[in-house]
Amino acid sequence: MSRNQSLPWWVEIGVLPVINLAAAFIVSGLVMAALGHDPFEALGLMVTGAFGSADSLGYTLYYTTNFIFTGLAVALASHAGLFNIGAEGQAMLGGLGAALVGLVISPGLPGIIAIPLAILAAMIFGGIWGAIPGWLQAYRGSHVVITTIMMNFLAGALLTYLLVDVLIAPGGGTPESRSISENVWLPAAHQIAQSLGLELAQTPLNLSLLLGLFCALGLNIFLWRTRWGFSLRAVGLNPHAALYAGISPSRMTVLAMALSGALAGLVGANEILGAQHRLVLGFTGGYGFVGIAVALMGRNRPTGVIIASLLFGALYQGGSELALDMPGISRDLVVMIQGLIILFCGALENIFRSPLARLFAAARSTRAELTGTAGG
Amino acid sequence: MTEPALELIGIDKHFGSNHANKSVSFRVQRGEVLGLIGENGAGKSTVMNMVFGYLKADHGQILVHGHEVDIKVPADAIAHGIGMVHQHFKLVDTFSVLENIILGSEGAFQLADRLALARGELAELSKAFGLNVDLDALVSGLSVGDKQKVEILKALYRKADILILDEPTAVLTPDETRHLFDILRQWRDQGRTVILITHKLKEVLAVTDRVIVMRRGAVVADLDTAHCTAEGLAEHMVGRPVILQVSKSVAVPGGDVVTLEHLSVNDSDGIPRVRDVSLSLRAGEITGLAGVSGNGQSELIEAIAGLMPISHGTIRFRGQDLGLGGSAESVRKRREMGIAHVPEDRLVRGLIAELSARDNAILGRQNDPSFNNRNFLRPSAILNHCRSLMASFDVRPSRPMQAGGHFSGGNQQKIVLGREMENAPAFLIVGQPTRGVDIGAIEFIHKRIVALRDQGAAILLVSAELDEILMLSDRVIVMSQGAIMGDIPASQADERQIGLWMAGDHKVAA
Structure with a gap:
């Protein structure tokens, strides 16, 4: 009986994810212990590796930024009832859009115009890559899960072709473009700190983090404070009722996928405009797929996505430190930990729900009986 | 005195904190048509689902012909001669009538043998009860009334002598309803037992011998139909006097x-x-x-x-x-x-269902300027609108933030009606x-x-x-x-x- 599965909101968003996370860590710890490593030492190394210094924190937040964009992208689509698996491809296109602006733009243009132009290009390119499967689903009945997966391959192939044959730096031997013009580079955190007279370690962390937080806030307002957000959620929850209310499910599907793609495209801003400063192959590094887990874990709420992104950012960074510091632990083990977290927080998110709900129902009825006897 | 066909003693059932059946006890005699009535959520379907093995009671006993039985799954109920016809038919559309009837009791290794055997038995049964259905027709092509006949034949074929029908007339024409009642009377006259779950008082008065009224999980009345009136039954169901007839003046039609x-x-x-x-x-x-x-x-x-x-x-x-x-x-x-x-x-x-009553109260009016200001929703205006709607249409509980699906059917309907009428x-x-x-x-x-x-x-x-x-x-x-x-x-x-x-x-x- 699903109706009896209702939990207080604070359990839903606070306690349940923590239990799931703890379960993932316990299982990871057991695996590590079985392999002869000290799990507590490993955990300590991961935490210091992620948060221990300004340097590591910078990297953690840099990864976090990517997860915020892809997490928000997946979350937005989910509210419209769509499972966007294509954030990876949309991010690639976003990077392409940003890089193209950076490659063709006049170096004399002031950054205040050039940067927004490049960011806009990232959003438009990603948005179009998202809108295509959206349109196919809305008007041609091709399921968005299938088409977004396919679009990921297409995006990869397109980028490879462009970088090998068209955009490759003259005389270069690796599939990457020449540097984009400096006026579209996003200011890095250490540069900003420097202008304020502070000393900060040099990391790829850049202004995109603020852009990500701003997007989360914007998504919050969009979904719950505007009539488009209302219409979009209505379509996601019940397309029949939405049509009855005069909302076009088809149009909302395209809109949601376009916006979702635009958000994913912003990974391109963080990576190309903020960190790499050139278009390279594989810059999306699986962020689009992890975004699915981030959105799941963040319950499709912008705030939840930020928290989950921080967790995954810390795992990425702490994990690579761990692999460096404990020679017996390979990168694969870190991937396994991430996998377990995705498993427990995403796919198995309901395994602790029933027992918890039963516990609460029992507590409630005991309380009701107690007050009943007291009152009667 | 002979043993009752079915007797329930102190049946109790909880769903979480919801007490769906409170010590329900009643008897049904052989050769009797019993009406089981009550409002939605009164617990009448719950108790019958326990008799048929879909649910397990927390406490209580079920006696069939005087013997206590332990019914865990529908197959147990069928073995004890209990048949149930559901409101939403449980038939395989792409199977023929015959295939549907033997479904679950195929028995033999060779399906053809069984089909041939069943065909003979069914011909007799349908003649005896006036249930004329083409055994080779596909169920998908049958009328609703015929589908119901198939369900009844299915119960007969399994040698049911206690038949439970859940809201059987919801989909029937008045004529089909009369025909169904004839079958039920015939069934009763052969010494079998019928339990009719319904909310239509007129039908209770027309076909039953006795009525059990349930309210909020408990049996509140056990009456001889001969001494009942529709108003009296409604009052038992609701717990207060009810006016069944709406008073209205003669219409003055315009253009x-x-x-x-x-x-x-x-x-x-x-x-x-x-x-x-x-x-x-x-x-x-x-x-x-x-x-x-x-x-x-x-x-x-x-x-x-x-x-x-x-x-x-x-x-x-x-x-x-x-x-x-x-x-x-x-x-x-x-x-x-x-x-x-x-x-x-x-x-x-x-x-x-997932959206709050507040949001549901503007569904379809989300573009109305009184609820949004240049595309931005106006939360306080929307909330006030929902409050006044709940007040004027008596929606209970008047909690604007409660999810639409968590209101009772009547209150959901009042929200929709209020929104459309206001x-x-x-x-x-x-x-x-x-x-x-x-x-x-x-x-x-x-x-x-x-x-x-x-x-x-x-x-x-x-x-x-x-x-x-x-x-x-x-x-x-x-x-x-x-x-x-x-x-x-x-x-x-x-x-x-x-x-x-x-x-x-x-x-x-x-």
Whole structure:
């Protein structure tokens, strides 16, 4: 009986994810212990590796930024009832859009115009890559899960072709473009700190983090404070009722996928405009797929996505430190930990729900009986 | 004295914190038709689901012919001679009648042997009970009444002598209902037992020998039908006196508000659902659209609301051609013109179960400037709107933030009705206004519909309950297979005549 599965909101968003996370860590710890490593030492190394210094924190937040964009992208689509698996491809296109602006733009243009132009290009390119499967689903009945997966391959192939044959730096031997013009580079955190007279370690962390937080806030307002957000959620929850209310499910599907793609495209801003400063192959590094887990874990709420992104950012960074510091632990083990977290927080998110709900129902009825006897 | 066919002693059942059955005890004798009545959520289906093995009681005993039995799964119930016919038939559409009947008791290794054997037995059974169904017909091609016969045959074939029927008449024409009751009486006269779960008081009075009334999980009355009246039963069900008859003045019809000219509607597969319907609906008049479910009523109202495209003909509202329809755009335009629509299935179209009552109260009006300011929603205005709607339509609990799906059926319906009625629409389409609604709320809903009529609105009422149509309408239209069979002022309507029209008998139309 699903109706009896209702939990207080604070359990839903606070306690349940923590239990799931703890379960993932316990299982990871057991695996590590079985392999002869000290799990507590490993955990300590991961935490210091992620948060221990300004340097590591910078990297953690840099990864976090990517997860915020892809997490928000997946979350937005989910509210419209769509499972966007294509954030990876949309991010690639976003990077392409940003890089193209950076490659063709006049170096004399002031950054205040050039940067927004490049960011806009990232959003438009990603948005179009998202809108295509959206349109196919809305008007041609091709399921968005299938088409977004396919679009990921297409995006990869397109980028490879462009970088090998068209955009490759003259005389270069690796599939990457020449540097984009400096006026579209996003200011890095250490540069900003420097202008304020502070000393900060040099990391790829850049202004995109603020852009990500701003997007989360914007998504919050969009979904719950505007009539488009209302219409979009209505379509996601019940397309029949939405049509009855005069909302076009088809149009909302395209809109949601376009916006979702635009958000994913912003990974391109963080990576190309903020960190790499050139278009390279594989810059999306699986962020689009992890975004699915981030959105799941963040319950499709912008705030939840930020928290989950921080967790995954810390795992990425702490994990690579761990692999460096404990020679017996390979990168694969870190991937396994991430996998377990995705498993427990995403796919198995309901395994602790029933027992918890039963516990609460029992507590409630005991309380009701107690007050009943007291009152009667 | 002989042992009762079925006896329940102290049956208790909890769903979480919800006490669905409170120490339910009653007996059913052999050769008796028992009516089990109560409002939605009174626990009548729960208790029968325990008898049939879908649910397990927390406490209590079930005795069949005096012996305590342990029923864990439906197969146990069947082994004890209990059969159940569900409100929503549990048949495999792509199987033949014969295959459906033996489903689950195939027994033999070679299906053909069993089929041949069953065919002989069934021929006798259907002759004995007047259940004439073509054993080789595909179930998907059967009428609803015939599907029900298959369900009954299925129970008979399994040698059931206690038959439980859950709301069996919801989908039947008056004539089919009479035929079903004849079968039940015959069943009883052979010394078998029938338990009829229903909410239609008239049927309880017509066919049962005894009535058990349940309210909030407990048995509140055990009565001889001979000494019952509809009002008395309703009072037991609700717990307070109820007025079953809505008082209304004679209609004062005004001009035509909606005109349908040779309207035809095909569904998405191209199958004609509405055929050449011409009709005008007048201001200040309730037009009741009667018919067995699935005869084009749903498609007709969806086409008028703009949800389904029309394939032929015109729909005019105050003289203006509304066009083809079938898009969100057309729905929105028609709403803005003053066409309101209470959909037949509130949880499919009328409400979004997961959204709060507050949000549901503006569904369809999200573009209204009183609720949004340059595209930004106005939370306080929306909340106030929901509060006043809840007050004027007596929605309980009056909690705007509660999810729509967590209200009872009656209160969900009041939210939808309130939302659609509050702007004083010129034309209101109401589909199944009281389906799954408690008796107490039915009275309220009926009053509000009549009040809207008295304000001068044209109202098109579609209901599967003929009694509701006859009581509320000023004029009755009967549809069968997508076409209008009859059109008669409610004051002259005669139930037998309407029944014939519902069955598609056009010739009788005078």
